[in-house]
Amino acid sequence: MATIQRIIEIPLSELQTDKAKGMDITITNCCCICGKKIKECAKTKMVHLLENGNIVSYDGSDIVGSQGFFNVGAECTKKLIINFAF
Numbered sequence: 001m002a003t004i005q006r007i008i009e010i011p012l013s014e015l016q017t018d019k020a021k022g023m024d025i026t027i028t029n030c031c032c033i034c035g036k037k038i039k040e041c042a043k044t045k046m047v048h049l050l051e052n053g054n055i056v057s058y059d060g061s062d063i064v065g066s067q068g069f070f071n072v073g074a075e076c077t078k079k080l081i082i083n084f085a086f
Contacts, residue, residue: 016035
């Protein structure tokens with residue numbers, strides 16, 4: 001029996017702090033949710049961001065409209081109830 005894959009999307013902006021919303025997460029080494037700087041060599045998880053501004057619960061690179069993966073700090077990873085961080 002084949003496994004059914006359900007992909008869930010939520011707007012990143014609903015999770016972000018005002019600080020993170022004001023940052024360019026594509027060029028800064030910060031958490032894309034809270035905006036705090038991530039220490040060099042720190043273990044981080046990543047979220048998969050789509051062109052429509054949503055994060056998606058899928059870590060495959062074959063999804064249409066992918067912008068890629070962005071860092072999430074350890075504290076913010078704990079706040080993600082559904083497995084959005086890889």
